[in-house]
Amino acid sequence: MAMHERLRALAAEARELWVPSSETVERRSCIGLDPHSFFRDFVARSVPVVLEDGMDEWAARANWTSWTGLRSAVGDSTRVSVNYTPAGLGDHVEHGVFVKPERRVMEFAEFCRQLCEKDYSAGVPYLSEQNDSLRLELPALMADVIEPRFAPAAFGAEADAVNLWIGDEASTTVAHRDYYENLYFMVSGSKQFTLLAPTDLALLERKWVQQAQYEYDAATSEWRTCFEPESPRIPWITSDITDAAALRVLAPEAPAVRITLRAGEMLYLPCNWVHAVQHVASSAPTVAVNYWYSRPDYFISPVHVLTDFVQQLALSPDVAPGGQSVY
Ligand SMILES: O=C(O)CCC(=O)C(=O)O
Numbered sequence: 001m002a003m004h005e006r007l008r009a010l011a012a013e014a015r016e017l018w019v020p021s022s023e024t025v026e027r028r029s030c031i032g033l034d035p036h037s038f039f040r041d042f043v044a045r046s047v048p049v050v051l052e053d054g055m056d057e058w059a060a061r062a063n064w065t066s067w068t069g070l071r072s073a074v075g076d077s078t079r080v081s082v083n084y085t086p087a088g089l090g091d092h093v094e095h096g097v098f099v100k101p102e103r104r105v106m107e108f109a110e111f112c113r114q115l116c117e118k119d120y121s122a123g124v125p126y127l128s129e130q131n132d133s134l135r136l137e138l139p140a141l142m143a144d145v146i147e148p149r150f151a152p153a154a155f156g157a158e159a160d161a162v163n164l165w166i167g168d169e170a171s172t173t174v175a176h177r178d179y180y181e182n183l184y185f186m187v188s189g190s191k192q193f194t195l196l197a198p199t200d201l202a203l204l205e206r207k208w209v210q211q212a213q214y215e216y217d218a219a220t221s222e223w224r225t226c227f228e229p230e231s232p233r234i235p236w237i238t239s240d241i242t243d244a245a246a247l248r249v250l251a252p253e254a255p256a257v258r259i260t261l262r263a264g265e266m267l268y269l270p271c272n273w274v275h276a277v278q279h280v281a282s283s284a285p286t287v288a289v290n291y292w293y294s295r296p297d298y299f300i301s302p303v304h305v306l307t308d309f310v311q312q313l314a315l316s317p318d319v320a321p322g323g324q325s326v327y
Pocket residue numbers: 165172173178182184191275277278288290
């Protein structure tokens with residue numbers, strides 16, 4: 001059996017023994033959730049879970065759910081970093097090149113105006129810097145959020161980053177995976193998460209691609225793609241995992257797990273799970289905060305060793321879908 005076929009068989013088996021479906025993904029209350037149970041039931045097994053009742057004490061749940069409240073919490077003249085793209089696709093592969101959004105720094109009031117008026121004339125704005133943006137750019141807002149008590153003990157680490165996400169349905173985060181354990185909190189509005197297990201990676205189309213960055217030329221109203229010849233090529237998933245019909249053809253043994261995350265809910269997304277994220281349209285702001293944790297080596301369980309191995313195999317040329325080279 002060719003390596004690709006073996007990985008397909010592994011993905012199917014993993015689904016029987018380990019990976020939940022959209023219907024069986026667990027929802028659990030945070031009330032009384034201790035670090036040991038969270039670690040045992042989800043972190044050690046690398047299984048996503050939606051946690052409820054965990055944000056009841058967050059001032060953000062009262063203060064950030066209207067445009068007026070959000071603007072008064074952040075401050076109209078506070079400067080924030082915003083990512084812009086021509087069509088709302090964040091980091092993604094276009095014409096065989098990995099393109100990153102253009103980062104602009106602006107007053108928060110102007111960012112809110114563009115979102116409220118749907119003014120995308122100079123690109124689609126998404127406040128989505130993943131550089132510890134909440135702690136670094138808006139430290140005063142940290143008083144409105146509370147890290148769950150069970151998290152640092154369960155992950156064996158303090159959070160590496162606390163990120164803020166504000167956008168609307170014009171923006172989409174395409175399929176990718178992160179090396180972080182992710183606690184994703186929906187403060188206002190809803191988002192649709194589409195997830196695939198790490199063992200499904202080999203079933204998806206992947207490419208090693210050159211990196212580039214969008215640049216908008218205000219004088220001509222045109223977008224340019226500026227190549228970064230110094231940056232290394234990176235592996236990136238090019239399948240659209242939100243397209244259920246296409247996924248059924250590509251990876252029949254891997255139906256995606258779909259979760260609608262609503263205001264007040266948090267998602268534990270284990271590292272290496274493939275995910276794509278879409279906004280659910282709303283007149284209220286769509287705001288989320290996520291905590292990223294790097295797992296220390298002594299927290300690695302056999303399931304992590306297995307999934308790391310599958311990731312390495314999936315990125316080697318001889319296991320590309322259909323036997324074609326991904327390079
Ligand atoms: O909310 C989003 O648009 C993307 C979130 C995400 O990819 C992440 O938290 O890793």
